[in-house]
Amino acid sequence: MGASKTEHFSQRQNTIAQLAKALAHPARVAIIDYLLGVDACICSDIVNELPLAQPTVSQHLKELKTAGLIKGSIEGNAICYCINTDVVEILQNYFAQITQKINLKKTTCC
Amino acid sequence: MGASKTEHFSQRQNTIAQLAKALAHPARVAIIDYLLGVDACICSDIVNELPLAQPTVSQHLKELKTAGLIKGSIEGNAICYCINTDVVEILQNYFAQITQKINLKKTTCC
DNA sequence: TTTATATATTGCAATATTACGATATGCGAT
DNA sequence: ATCGCATATCGTAATATTGCAATATATAAA
Numbered sequence: 161m162g163a164s165k166t167e168h169f170s171q172r173q174n175t176i177a178q179l180a181k182a183l184a185h186p187a188r189v190a191i192i193d194y195l196l197g198v199d200a201c202i203c204s205d206i207v208n209e210l211p212l213a214q215p216t217v218s219q220h221l222k223e224l225k226t227a228g229l230i231k232g233s234i235e236g237n238a239i240c241y242c243i244n245t246d247v248v249e250i251l252q253n254y255f256a257q258i259t260q261k262i263n264l265k266k267t268t269c270c
Numbered sequence: 271m272g273a274s275k276t277e278h279f280s281q282r283q284n285t286i287a288q289l290a291k292a293l294a295h296p297a298r299v300a301i302i303d304y305l306l307g308v309d310a311c312i313c314s315d316i317v318n319e320l321p322l323a324q325p326t327v328s329q330h331l332k333e334l335k336t337a338g339l340i341k342g343s344i345e346g347n348a349i350c351y352c353i354n355t356d357v358v359e360i361l362q363n364y365f366a367q368i369t370q371k372i373n374l375k376k377t378t379c380c
Numbered sequence: 381t382t383t384a385t386a387t388a389t390t391g392c393a394a395t396a397t398t399a400c401g402a403t404a405t406g407c408g409a410t
Numbered sequence: 411a412t413c414g415c416a417t418a419t420c421g422t423a424a425t426a427t428t429g430c431a432a433t434a435t436a437t438a439a440a
Contacts, residue, residue: 162398162425168321169296173303177296184291185428186279193283196371201379204386211278216429218388223427231380237386237437242380245372252369255362261306262355270311270341270352272395272428295398314416326399328418333397347407347416382440389434397426404419410412 179251182227187212187220192243195230201242203235289361292337297322297330302353305340311352313345 166174183189187210194209195201207217221241224230228247233240276284293299297320304319305311317327331351334340338357343350 162396162423164295164297164398164426165321166296169300173296173299176299177294180290180292180299181294182290184287184294185274186276186283186287187274187428189283189286189290190279192368196368196375199375207386211275212428213430214387215389215431219428222388233380234437239387240380243368243372248365248368248372252365255358255365258302258306258353258358259362262353262358265306265309270343270350272393272397272426274396274428297398317416322398323400324417325401325419329398329400332418344406349417384437384439386437387435390432392431393429395426395428398424400422402420405417407414407416409414 175250176254179227179229179247182224182229185220187217188224191217191220191224192229195241195243201240203238203240206241285360286364289337289339289357292334292339295330297327298334301327301330301334302339305351305353311350313348313350316351 164177166177169177183192190210191206194206204217204221206221207214210217212220221230221232225232225241228244230241231244232242274287276287279287293302300320301316304316314327314331316331317324320327322330331340331342335342335351338354340351341354342352
């Protein structure tokens with residue numbers, strides 16, 4: 161196979177999985193790191209920052225953009241990428257909820 | 271290729287990516303959901319809960335376990351799986367940090 | 381217009397993931 | 411010991427991901 165049976169799961173579960181997948185590669189985590197660290201939302205020195213060839217970086221950026229984690233806008237002949245706050249919030253809420261449920265439970269098992 | 275160049279990234283970045291990858295499939299998100307919802311850390315009715323064959327579920331459980339997100343302990347002839355609080359916390363902190371950095375910045379761009 | 385720079389796309393090879401049938405393993409009950 | 415249940419592992423097919431060279435595109439600068 162190789163294809164996930166997404167149709168059998170809830171939309172929420174698929175959304176979380178898709179966002180998680182977008183962060184499931186260290187290069188993409190590194191891109192997010194970089195965008196958080198840069199003051200002005202300066203564009204793709206990202207290519208220079210990462211130990212990967214330009215087409216590979218471009219591909220990773222595309223995946224982050226498709227997932228909605230980052231936005232990109234054309235700025236002259238360069239492109240300005242930056243984090244999409246709203247979508248990051250979805251993930252933050254997800255983990256906050258998990259933690260809350262864990263704390264509510266406290267039935268130590270395993 | 272197909273293999274990530276993990277050696278070029280920081281340990282932290284690789285850790286986050288690995289944990290994210292563990293959640294990068296709706297079935298695994300569903301497993302976490304289930305474990306959070308069940309009171310007693312009851313074992314693998316998980317197979318009955320999911321629309322996947324038993325070997326497939328077993329494989330997903332293994333991935334969650336390898337990533338450290340869940341723990342499993344033998345309980346008679348069944349196995350008791352439950353969430354590993356400590357590791358979930360890593361992800362929660364990660365997103366909390368991101369959100370904090372975003373809020374500190376507030377230089378609206380894009 | 382030519383040239384340089386920034387980014388995206390294409391095509392392909394290597395590898396990883398997903399899914400499951402068949403089969404093994406391990407334990408409790410009979 | 412034998413049976414049945416719960417899990418795991420193996421083997422394999424279908425598909426997805428990763429990475430990059432080559433190439434295309436698009437804008438800015440000369």
